[in-house]
Amino acid sequence: MLALLRFAAILAVAGGAVVIGLMVWPVGREPAAIALTGDVNRGAYLARASGCIACHTDITGGGAPLAGGAPLETAFGVFYPPNLTTDPDHGIGAWTVEDFAKAVRQGISPYGEPYFPTFTYPFYANFSDQEIADLWTAFQTVPPVPAPSPAHDVPFPVNQRWGLKLWRAVFLTRPETDPVDGRSTAWNRGRELVRGAAHCGACHTPRNLAGARSRAAAFAGNENLPGGGNAPSLLTADLRAKGWTVENLAFALRTGVMPDGDAFGGSMGEVVQGGTAFLTDADLTAMATYLLDSERPTP
Incomplete structure (x- = not known):
């Protein structure tokens, strides 16, 4: 019995170490500085093509553009698309263009936390620096809305973002968007x-x-x-x-x-x-x- 208790204790300690390791394990990479001049019209067009307005605007609820979207009810809980206006407290007004690039292309917040994959960042990984600059310039024209979007309503353990690091390691792939030779x-x-x-x-x-x-x-x-x-x-x-x-x-x-x-x-x-x-x-x-x-x- 004593041996079993010791073995259980070892497993508990090992499991705890793994969890702590995942919690502190950094993900993503720091993007290079982006000094390109963005084009607001190209950025607005790409934002439309990418579904930013459709997802981050609560159309049925009469919400302001990009101030936060309607709830997404999934098998894992309810997710709320966040405020993407220029408000510095509740939106992205305090971000840098590099913060924005990391969020859009890698799904990592300015604080180093992985975003839930309800955000479709896996499809944006191949956006060029120019496209990021264009998007960023367009987003700078969005009036600030000083209101937070609701917090995600997801149960344990889904609400533990460190677990997304494992999810990303297993399932995250780059989109296949490069041109194919011989095609129009x-x-x-x-x-x-x-x-x-x-x-x-x-x-x-x-x-x-x-x-x-x-x-x-x-x-x-x-x-x-x-x-x-x-x-x-x-x-x-x-x-x-x-x-x-x-x-x-x-x-x-x-x-x-x-x-x-x-x-x-x-x-x-x-x-x-x-x-x-x-x-x-x-x-x-x-x-x-x-x-x-x-x-x-x-x-």
Whole structure:
């Protein structure tokens, strides 16, 4: 019995050491200084394409732009997109452009804490310094809203952010957005948007028990979206079987109107309203071109 107690004590001490080690283990890397001049119009466009306004604005609740989004009800608890206005206390007004770069591309806060993956930072990892500078310049024009967004309502142990360090080590990958030789400019632009900024796979890919995207089923659809919604398959064969063409898909991303005359509802309606409706015809056509390519590699 004494030996068992000693063994249990050793395990407890070892387990505690592992936890403490994870808590103090730094993640991410310090970004190099960004001294580029940003373009406010390019930044605003990229913010729309990336869903910043759609996610961080509580449209149904009448919230101010980027002052915090509507709650995301998930199997892990309720998450609240934070205030991204220039308020120095409750928003990002006290950040530097390097803080912003680290948050957007790495999912790490200015305090070194990992963000929950409800923030779609895994899709933004390939943003260039110029794109970060453009985004940052655009965000500097947002009026401050001196109000905090609600704290996440998630239970133990999900609320222990140090556990996300393990999650990141196992599941975090860079998006596949680099141009592919032999493909058209439109196809590569569509790939960049679909797999990067527009983060289509965040909703249209099923998740495993840890909340990570199932790479083997990329774009195969998701029946368990936050709030109980679902996202259909974006696999080319499935899209074509439902009558989607490059033309009507680009039109739907602009207007929200589907080929049968019905309109997107739920979260996809919000994506159009706050994001894709503002994209150029060329970019919408590029996204549709990529998605409807029967030779598109998936995942």
